[in-house]
Amino acid sequence: MRLSEIGGESGFLQRLHQTYGNAGESIVVGLGDDAAVLEPPAGRQLVVTSDMLIERIHFRREWSDPYSIGWKAAASNLSDLAAMGAKPMYAFLSLGFGRDESVENLDRMFDGFSDCLNRYGARIAGGDTNGCEDALIVSVTLIGSVEPGHAILRSGGRPGDALLVTGTLGDAAAGLALLTEYGLTHAEKIFKPLVSAHRRPQPRVVAAQAAARTGKVHAAMDISDGLGADLPKLCASSNVGARVDPDLLPITDPVRSAGRLLDVDPRFFAVSGGDDYELLLAVGHADVDTVLAAIKGTGTPVTAIGELTKSGVKLMTETGPEDLPPDIGWDHFSK
């Protein structure tokens, strides 16, 4: 069905209004007016992030169905809030798409977006549609909250802190490499979990809140651009260095198998790959067990991979500490 058959942009917004209009008690006015009116819980600070997915940069239509695109747009923003230890609340979704986009595809995109939000306690509070014939654009703003002063920043790391990561690294990057090499049908047949990691990442909202409640996390960020790109950002913000033991990186058997198949060192996926949406945490040595237990208590795997130092970001190798290779990880404009 084409949008023109349901009354164009107005008709589609009305449809969204019917589905998501009265989304929750703290949403006083949701979709359908010039702006949303919200009543967040009193006495908390707001935590706000914005992130955009662009066709052919962040996803490809031939590899990601509309539901997965919507899901990933929610997940990438939820992951940023998780990295602050915040509780997600309200999401705003602005879409740009061509006039040949079907209503069914748009509905599925909103379904994926909304399902991922709901799983982590957030809801759609606003949306906007725009014509864009060049590429599908999915722009999201997500608002959450924290107890005043309890947001976990990138800047609190101290030399000697243990470095922890949740989950496993490199799954999404290996999935993307498989999709690139074999296409969707074959890649899914041989390594479905890796393809899913690329298409429908699981943000670490619950683990992050458990870690934040311990009050023992000095610094955190999410690893959306790859550990090799993101760890130096945390170090720069905290004005510290880091030393990581590549042999400690949590890498799954499927990532190792994909590495063998594609003739790639699986640690490359784990260090340079993007889209992991895992958390990187810096914790004082005396509190490591407390934080590990809190995160494991949510059913989330977590691994110590190294520590913060006074300066330099190094990988431990057989011949001693080595600098990270330059141009590692994901930066749109580094070249």
Next chain:
Amino acid sequence: MRLSEIGGESGFLQRLHQTYGNAGESIVVGLGDDAAVLEPPAGRQLVVTSDMLIERIHFRREWSDPYSIGWKAAASNLSDLAAMGAKPMYAFLSLGFGRDESVENLDRMFDGFSDCLNRYGARIAGGDTNGCEDALIVSVTLIGSVEPGHAILRSGGRPGDALLVTGTLGDAAAGLALLTEYGLTHAEKIFKPLVSAHRRPQPRVVAAQAAARTGKVHAAMDISDGLGADLPKLCASSNVGARVDPDLLPITDPVRSAGRLLDVDPRFFAVSGGDDYELLLAVGHADVDTVLAAIKGTGTPVTAIGELTKSGVKLMTETGPEDLPPDIGWDHFSK
């Protein structure tokens, strides 16, 4: 200068952080972390809007310089908050652009965005950059606040209410028609104010807050898609009709001159044109003078153009009330 010369995306975000990082006392953490941390004033409701500008849909690079593009992105969102009677506070800017975009252009875009925000008391609290070779994408979320229960909705209009509009209508649409016909240099030479209305609209934040303070406005919205498209939306939300006298529409002499030059009825610009960013207000008859005085007190022109009725949206003509022509105004997907 190319982005790669200042360290790519990370370098640019760092630059933004230095310029806009500590933007205000209620911005606890601005640019530079996974998300912003905000402490809005206690006891107020939040008002949030998202709006996207896309190259070749909402602006053209040959007609709009980077400063104007940034300005318009801020203005269109400020206008949505104005329509709710809200006080603007925090803005989030997500950009998608190609790797050949110069640092100078991006700086000017942020300057225009920030200058427009600052004029109306809001600040940049977050930003995000993305690679997009197909088109320049400017996606904004703006957060403001109102006294609880004081947001002005579209849904409060009642039959018999007077319809007011701020400023003048059709300026931006006439400006766009002139740009299309003559190109930038010649269009600016003959009708600079109309070209400016298209490139750097002035949102009615101050007038809206003055009107809201009277407590006498039943309904409001901004006229960003043209009166002919937006009035029916207000009527649908309020479950009323409307009657507008086209001879009362506030149309400037330059719009009339442009109409003569282009052989277009100037009322067409005023009714079907988009991008006006004026306010449409519904006010009980007994309170019209109070609201008119409040708005005029801010130096903003305001005009009564008709009234709300029980049903139907009609233009008064010499032969009596007539339906609005179909397909009027701006809808990306109506055809």
